[in-house]
Amino acid sequence: MIRVQREDFDVGQEINRFSNDKHDIGAVCTFLGLVRDLAGDSIKTMTLDYYPGMTEKELSKIEAEARTRWPLTDCAIIHRYGTLEPGDRIVMVATASPHRQAAFQSCEFLMDYLKTRAPFWKKEDTGDGEKWVEARASDDVAADRWTKSVE
């Protein structure tokens, strides 16, 4: 399940939706990404831009890839766009599987791939002006691990 939306989401509600009518789920793993402000008060707002159409397509491809690698009962990727503040939820990835290893690993895989492939762009407003966040090489390294460790 893929959702790109401006509105906030309720993590508990999203997870409950997974296990409501299914009894073959043994493990649910979730990742929640928040707007952070490491310096304390340097970031006023963060605005997320995306490419309507392509973003959803890329997320669907990433989900499909995860499902070929791990036995997933369910999978959810929710990503917000628009203007957010420190502490706000940006992204949630949740995976459900009969087994915990598959839930853990696929959740991390989905985030690593999302960060390097899904067309989203962050712009930080520090109060002194706006600046587009630059891509990090460490994110590419994290995503590349998965090309070497195919199960």
Next chain:
Amino acid sequence: MKLFYFAWVRDKMGRDGEQIQLPDGIHTVGEFIEWFKNRGTAEAEVIGASEMVKMAVNQEYAGPSHPISDDDEVALFPPVTGG
């Protein structure tokens, strides 16, 4: 051809997209980039920026040898930073 710009590429270009007619002889992404960077100052800055821009053709990532035509939707954008 429908051309879209995102993030700092849009800021540099001063618009979020445009409709263009591909000049004769442009059949691939690589040829398009060559032509685009010589079209104006903003274009040259976008292609020459230290952060390498990515291209998508019909909403799929496309490398230099990928074919393009006037019927395509093409986008130029920086490396992604979501999540």
